[in-house]
Amino acid sequence: MEIDQDIKFYVDAVALDASKASSVISIASSEQKSLCLKSIAEDIDQSRGLIREANALDLDNARQGELESALLERLSLDESSIDKIVEGLYQVDLLGDPIGEISGLNYQDSGIQVGRMRVPLGVIAMIYESRPNVTIDAASLAIKTGNAVILRGGSESFFSNKQLAISIKNGLIKAKLPEACVQLINTTDRQAVGALLQKDDLIDVVIPRGGKGLIERVCNETKISVIKHLDGICHVYVDKEVDVDMAISVTFNSKSEKYGVCNAMETLLVHRDVAQPVLSELSSLFAEKGVELRCCPEARIICPSSKPVEDVDWSTEYLGPVLSIKVLDSLDEAIDHINNYGSHHTDVICTSSYESSRKFIRSVDSASVMVNSSSQFADGFEYGLGAEIGISTDKLHARGPVGLEGLTSEKYVVFGNGEVRRR
Amino acid sequence: MEIDQDIKFYVDAVALDASKASSVISIASSEQKSLCLKSIAEDIDQSRGLIREANALDLDNARQGELESALLERLSLDESSIDKIVEGLYQVDLLGDPIGEISGLNYQDSGIQVGRMRVPLGVIAMIYESRPNVTIDAASLAIKTGNAVILRGGSESFFSNKQLAISIKNGLIKAKLPEACVQLINTTDRQAVGALLQKDDLIDVVIPRGGKGLIERVCNETKISVIKHLDGICHVYVDKEVDVDMAISVTFNSKSEKYGVCNAMETLLVHRDVAQPVLSELSSLFAEKGVELRCCPEARIICPSSKPVEDVDWSTEYLGPVLSIKVLDSLDEAIDHINNYGSHHTDVICTSSYESSRKFIRSVDSASVMVNSSSQFADGFEYGLGAEIGISTDKLHARGPVGLEGLTSEKYVVFGNGEVRRR
Numbered sequence: 001m002e003i004d005q006d007i008k009f010y011v012d013a014v015a016l017d018a019s020k021a022s023s024v025i026s027i028a029s030s031e032q033k034s035l036c037l038k039s040i041a042e043d044i045d046q047s048r049g050l051i052r053e054a055n056a057l058d059l060d061n062a063r064q065g066e067l068e069s070a071l072l073e074r075l076s077l078d079e080s081s082i083d084k085i086v087e088g089l090y091q092v093d094l095l096g097d098p099i100g101e102i103s104g105l106n107y108q109d110s111g112i113q114v115g116r117m118r119v120p121l122g123v124i125a126m127i128y129e130s131r132p133n134v135t136i137d138a139a140s141l142a143i144k145t146g147n148a149v150i151l152r153g154g155s156e157s158f159f160s161n162k163q164l165a166i167s168i169k170n171g172l173i174k175a176k177l178p179e180a181c182v183q184l185i186n187t188t189d190r191q192a193v194g195a196l197l198q199k200d201d202l203i204d205v206v207i208p209r210g211g212k213g214l215i216e217r218v219c220n221e222t223k224i225s226v227i228k229h230l231d232g233i234c235h236v237y238v239d240k241e242v243d244v245d246m247a248i249s250v251t252f253n254s255k256s257e258k259y260g261v262c263n264a265m266e267t268l269l270v271h272r273d274v275a276q277p278v279l280s281e282l283s284s285l286f287a288e289k290g291v292e293l294r295c296c297p298e299a300r301i302i303c304p305s306s307k308p309v310e311d312v313d314w315s316t317e318y319l320g321p322v323l324s325i326k327v328l329d330s331l332d333e334a335i336d337h338i339n340n341y342g343s344h345h346t347d348v349i350c351t352s353s354y355e356s357s358r359k360f361i362r363s364v365d366s367a368s369v370m371v372n373s374s375s376q377f378a379d380g381f382e383y384g385l386g387a388e389i390g391i392s393t394d395k396l397h398a399r400g401p402v403g404l405e406g407l408t409s410e411k412y413v414v415f416g417n418g419e420v421r422r423r
Numbered sequence: 424m425e426i427d428q429d430i431k432f433y434v435d436a437v438a439l440d441a442s443k444a445s446s447v448i449s450i451a452s453s454e455q456k457s458l459c460l461k462s463i464a465e466d467i468d469q470s471r472g473l474i475r476e477a478n479a480l481d482l483d484n485a486r487q488g489e490l491e492s493a494l495l496e497r498l499s500l501d502e503s504s505i506d507k508i509v510e511g512l513y514q515v516d517l518l519g520d521p522i523g524e525i526s527g528l529n530y531q532d533s534g535i536q537v538g539r540m541r542v543p544l545g546v547i548a549m550i551y552e553s554r555p556n557v558t559i560d561a562a563s564l565a566i567k568t569g570n571a572v573i574l575r576g577g578s579e580s581f582f583s584n585k586q587l588a589i590s591i592k593n594g595l596i597k598a599k600l601p602e603a604c605v606q607l608i609n610t611t612d613r614q615a616v617g618a619l620l621q622k623d624d625l626i627d628v629v630i631p632r633g634g635k636g637l638i639e640r641v642c643n644e645t646k647i648s649v650i651k652h653l654d655g656i657c658h659v660y661v662d663k664e665v666d667v668d669m670a671i672s673v674t675f676n677s678k679s680e681k682y683g684v685c686n687a688m689e690t691l692l693v694h695r696d697v698a699q700p701v702l703s704e705l706s707s708l709f710a711e712k713g714v715e716l717r718c719c720p721e722a723r724i725i726c727p728s729s730k731p732v733e734d735v736d737w738s739t740e741y742l743g744p745v746l747s748i749k750v751l752d753s754l755d756e757a758i759d760h761i762n763n764y765g766s767h768h769t770d771v772i773c774t775s776s777y778e779s780s781r782k783f784i785r786s787v788d789s790a791s792v793m794v795n796s797s798s799q800f801a802d803g804f805e806y807g808l809g810a811e812i813g814i815s816t817d818k819l820h821a822r823g824p825v826g827l828e829g830l831t832s833e834k835y836v837v838f839g840n841g842e843v844r845r846r
Contacts, residue, residue: 253843373839416796418669420676
C-alpha cells in the first residue's frame with residue numbers, strides 16, 4: 001500500500017527525533033528520570049478537569065459510533081482511574097533503576113575483566129487500542145528504562161491521549177529531558193501505523209497491545225522486532241495423585257477469577273482416576289457461575305448438562321465463560337496435549353507427586369509453567385516484576401510477563417590494563 | 424520466487440522431523456547429551472580417512488571452479504584441523520549443561536514461588552558457507568543446549584559435510600537420541616534455503632554465517648528471528664590523558680593481530696593533545712606491516728605517507744590492512760563519531776582518566792565496550808563463554824559474542840500450595 005507522502009514525512013521526522021532523544025535519555029541519571037516521573041504524576045493530578053473534559057469528548061464520539069459497552073468502560077477515565085494512573089507513576093518511580101547495572105564482571109585468563117551492563121533498547125513504538133491509561137503506562141516504563149517511545153493510541157481515545165501527552169511533555173521539560181523522549185502520533189490516520197512499521201532503521205522494537213487483528217497486522221507489516229502475544233490457551237491438568245479440594249479450588253480460580261484475560265484457563269485436563277470427584281464438584285460450581293462446559297464423551301457422563309466438545313475447541317481461546325474438558329490416562333498424554341494444542345502461554349499441573357511436578361515443569365514448553373497455583377497469577381506484578389508492559393509468548397528476548405527488563409538489553413563491558421590478544 | 428515442489432516437500436519434512444526431535448532432545452539428560460558428543464568425537468577420530476577423501480573431492484571441485492586460495496584454505500580439512508574438530512567436541516562436552524537451570528526463585532506475597540528456568544529454543548536453522556568445521560561446531564552446541572538443528576552448508580563443502588554428518592548420526596544413535604536432532608540438507612539447490620526460511624511455524628531461529636550477501640538475503644526472506652551480525656566497524660579512541668605506550672600497543676594489536684576478522688579496528692580516533700606521539704610511532708609500526716593509512720588533514724601532517732580519508736571510509740569495514748584515522752578535540756566528539764558511523768560491534772577507549780572511562784562505557788552503544796584492551800578480545804572464548812556460535816550486533820535476545828546461552832531462553836516456573844488469585 002502506498003503511504004501518503006505527508007504522513008510519511010511526519011512519521012519520518014517523529015522517528016528521527018525519537019532516535020536523537022534516545023541518546024540523551026539513555027544516559028540520563030536516575031535522579032533526572034525520577035524527577036520526570038514525579039512531575040508527570042503531579043501534572044496529571046492537577047489537570048484532572050482537563051483530562052475528564054477530553055475524555056468526555058472521546059466518550060461522546062464513541063457513543064455516536066455505537067461502541068460496545070465493554071469498550072466504553074475501557075475508554076472511560078473517572079476519578080478513580082485517574083487516581084490509579086497517578087499511583088502507577090509513583091510506583092514505577094520507586095522501582096530500582098535497571099540501567100547501568102553491571103553483572104558477572106569476572107577476570108579472564110588474559111587479564112581482562114568481562115561483564116555485562118544493562119542498557120536501554122533505544123526507540124520503542126507502542127501501538128495500542130482504546131485504553132488511555134496505556135499512554136501513561138508505556139511512557140513511564142520507557143522513561144524509567146531510558147528509552148524513547150513513540151505512542152500510537154487508538155482513535156477512540158484520541159483526545160484523552162492528547163491531554164495526557166501534555167502532562168508527559170510538562171514532566172519531561174521539568175526534568176530537562178528532550179520532549180521527543182515521548183511522542184504521541186498526532187493523527188488517527190491508519191497509514192501512520194504503516195509508516196511507523198517501516199522505520200526499521202530507527203525503531204528498535206514494536207509493542208502492539210490490543211486485539212489479535214492488530215497484533216497480526218503489526219507482525220505481517222514490519223521487519224522490526226515485535227514483543228507480543230497472540231493467544232492465551234491455558235490449561236490446568238489435574239494429576240491422578242492430588243489433593244482433590246486444592247485441585248478444584250485452583251481450577252475454579254484459573255477459569256472464573258476473570259474470563260476475558262489471557263491467563264484464564266480455557267481447557268481442563270483430568271486424569272481418569274480422579275475425574276469423578278473433580279468434575280462432579282466443578283460442574284456444579286461452574287453451573288452456578290453460568291460457565292458452559294464442552295466435554296469429551298467420558299467427561300460428559302459426569303457433567304450431564306455439558307455440550308460435546310469438538311476438535312476446534314482444543315485450540316480455541318474463548319476469553320469468556322466457556323471451558324473445554326478432557327479426561328485422559330496419563331501425565332504424558334497431558335503434556336502432549338498441552339504442547340500440541342496450547343499457545344505456550346501458561347499451563348498448570350495440580351499434583352501431590354514430586355515426580356509428576358518435576359516432569360511437568362521440565363517438559364511443558366510454555367512461557368509460564370506452574371504447580372498447584374492458579375493460571376491467573378501469570379502477571380508481571382504477581383511475579384514481582386513491579387510493572388508489566390505485556391506478556392510475550394515468543395521465545396527470543398522476552399518470554400512471559402514483560403517488565404522493565406524486557407525493555408532493556410545487555411552489552412558487554414571489558415576493563416583492561418592494556419592487554420593485547422595473541423593467537 | 425516459486426520454489427520447486429519436490430524441494431518444498433523435502434524441506435517441510437525435514438522441519439517437521441526436527442520439530443519432533445526437538446521435543447525429545449529438549450528433555451534429554453546431561454549424561455545422554457554428553458555420551459552423544461563423545462561418541463561423535465570418537466567416530467570422527469576413527470573416520471579420518473573417509474573425511475579426508477570426502478574433503479579431497481570438495482577441494483578438487485573447488486580448484487576446477489577456480490576458487491580463491493583463501494576459500495580453499497578454509498575448505499581444507501587436514502589432520503590438524505580434524506584434531507581441532509575432535510578437541511572442540513570434547514571441550515563443549517566439558518561445559519556445564521545450561522538446560523534446566525532455575526534462577527531467581529523467590530517467594531511472592533501471594534505465597535507462590537516464582538523463578539526462571541533455562542530451556543532450549545527448539546529448532547535452529549544454521550546457514551553457512553565454505554568452512555566444514557561449522558557443521559560440527561553448530562551440531563555440538565545445538566546438542567549441548569537441547570535444540571534440534573538443521574544444517575545447510577555451502578555447496579563447496581558438500582561432500583565433507585556429508586561425511587561429517589555420518590559421524591553425527593552415529594553419535595546420536597549411540598546416545599539413543601533421534602537422528603533428526605541434527606539434519607544436513609542433502610541438496611545444494613539454493614531453493615532449499617528459500618524453503619527453510621519460510622518455515623516460521625517450525626523453526627525458532629536462523630543463524631546465517633558467511634558473507635554480507637548471505638546474511639542480508641536471510642534477513643530479507645524470513646519472518647523467523649535471526650541471530651546475526653552484519654558489519655564490524657570497530658573503533659579505538661585514544662583519550663588525552665593516557666599512557667601513550669599502552670595506547671600504541673592496544674591500537675596496534677586491535678588492527679594487526681588479524682585483519683580479516685569482525686573485531687579488528689577499522690577507525691582510529693585520537694585526541695589532538697596526544698596525536699603527535701601516538702600517530703608518529705604508529706605510522707612507522709603500520710608502515711612495517713604494510714597497513715595503508717587514510718587520514719584526516721591533521722593526521723596526514725603526522726603520517727606523511729598516508730592517503731587522504733574520504734567520508735565513505737568512516738562507514739567502511741575494510742577487513743584488511745587499511746585504517747582510517749581522525750584527530751578530534753574531545754571525548755564527546757569521539758562518542759558521537761562512534762555512535763553515528765560505527766556498527767555497534769566493539770569499541771575501545773584508551774585512557775588513564777577514571778571519568779573518561781566511565782563516560783565511554785556508559786555512552787557508547789555497542790555490543791562490546793572496552794577500556795584499555797584490544798578490540799580483538801571480542802570473542803566468546805576470550806569472554807569465558809566456552810564456545811561461540813557467532814557475534815550479534817542486534818540488541819534483542821543475544822548481543823555480542825553468542826555462546827550456549829544465546830541458544831536458550833528462559834521460561835517462568837511457579838511453585839505453589841494451591842494459591843488462588845483474588846483481584
